[in-house]
Amino acid sequence: MTYFDIDPYSILGLKKDADLEQVKSAYRRLVRIWHPDVCGKSMENIKRFLAIKDAYVLLKKRLTVKTPGNQPVKSVVQTDYSCGENLSAEGTFLFIQIGLKEALYGSSVDIEIANGQEFCSRCNGLGKIAQADLPPCPSCHGKGYKTLNWGEKDLKIICSHCSGRGRDRLPTCPDCSGRGLVTRKKKIEVKIPKGTRNGTILQINQSIGSDNQTSGEGCFLEIEVHMPKGWIIHGKDIISTVDVDCWTKLGGGYIEVETIDGLEKIFLNPGLGSDRFIRIKNKGWIDRNGQRGDHLVRLNVLSPKGPCPKEALELILKLKTLWPCDSHISKALPHSVSNLS
Ligand SMILES: [Zn+2]
Ligand SMILES: [Zn+2]
Known part of the structure; x- marks a missing residue:
């Protein structure tokens, strides 16, 4: 050998x-x-x-041997600054999601930031969990050494797993992953200004550092405003879409519209008309001067499902005679209806 x-x-x-x-x-x-x-x-x-x-x-x-992709990554979150006010990209970026009302009327939120490091309280900074009774070392079965057949001799080599102690290692502290140090958290209150829009980046006047010296870089909080599905803020107005069945549109009636301040009952005047938008005053967003905009509701008129029954066609023809259209609109009636007349 x-x-x-x-x-x-x-x-x-x-x-x-x-x-x-x-x-x-x-x-x-x-x-x-x-x-x-x-x-x-x-x-x-x-x-x-x-x-x-x-x-x-x-x-x-x-x-x-270094594997590719082993480079340390700088933990800077890429954000879109289009809504920001010429902020420089250097610093710590935090991210928060807030509700529509909190953003419109302003609010204050508590966020946690890193504020230096402190000794881990679970392991008292040791990085290991002390145990009175440790099981025998699994590598050397408690002997503290290993025997290696070396030529004609047997070598006794100190067990590297237990450094010769013969007992298993102390378990690593799960709270600090064996570092003995944990990041100290500090709670700070951030004021969300009235009328804050989605994508706004606020600068926070706090020094943040993962170690004890402060980094001197700024701290930025990017705000995502949680919008109901299909809502758009345009200028100082809010735009949303509501489904209306064609009979309500035709015969008139109440529809319910969700606004930022709750459900609103709106009466639609009878007639197909050309009104595809209704305007609810002072239920919109606010502009820089605190002026409240309106809520614009786009009406999505739903047609009946399936083919038109014969009786319905007859009623439509009757309606046509009672309520004549402008000349160019009659062409829009289904071909079958014109044939029946
Ligand atoms: Zn610990
Ligand atoms: Zn051992």
């Missing part, structure tokens, strides 16, 4: 998932024991030392 048949990790007494630091420290430890200057310059000792060195060089090369 040659040393090259042995896996480089086991030469260094390491597990397969050992990182570069563990490889380096195992190498340093083994060199102190197995360097020919220390243990004698026999051929066996020189071969063993060279195997340790080769294993180290190989693993070091393997573990320092």
Whole structure:
């Protein structure tokens, strides 16, 4: 058997998932024991030392290879500044979603920002959870060392998993992921101005840092206004669409329209007319001067489903004689109706 048949990790007494630091420290430890200057310059000792060195060089090369896409990513959220007021792009970006009323009438919201770091209270900054009774090390079964068959000799190598203690490692603290530090959170109140629009970016006068020194960069809060489906803010007006059945449009009647201040009952005058919009005064958005706009409702007139029954056609023809159209509109009646007359 040659040393090259042995896996480089086991030469260094390491597990397969050992990182570069563990490889380096195992190498340093083994060199102190197995360097020919220390243990004698026999051929066996020189071969063993060279195997340790080769294993180290190989693993070091393997573990320092950088994979593409390993670059650190700067945590800046890309946002659309079209609604902002010439804000510079440098800083911390936060994001919040608010309701339509909060945006229209203004409100204040509490947001949490990072404010330095503090020791993790769960593990008292250790990064590990202390336990009185740890199970035996799974790697060495509690012995604290591993035996490696090395030529004619058996080598005892300190177990790297437990550093020779024979007990399993302390579990990593889940709160701080073993760092011992957690980001301190600070609650701040942000005033949402009246008439805030979707995509508005507010600058917050707070210094934010994930470490103890403040970054000096600004902090921005992007606001998304949660709009009901199909609503558009145009200038200071709100535009929405409401479905109306053709009989209500024709014969008149009440329809219910959702506005920012609740449901409104609106009476539609009888007649098809050309009114495709109704205007509800002072139920719109507000402009810079605090002037309230209107709510414009687009009427989406629904036609009856399926083919027209014969009786209905007869009534329509009767209606046609009672209520004649402008000359050019009669052409719009279905061909079958004209044939029956
Ligand atoms: Zn912790
Ligand atoms: Zn062990």
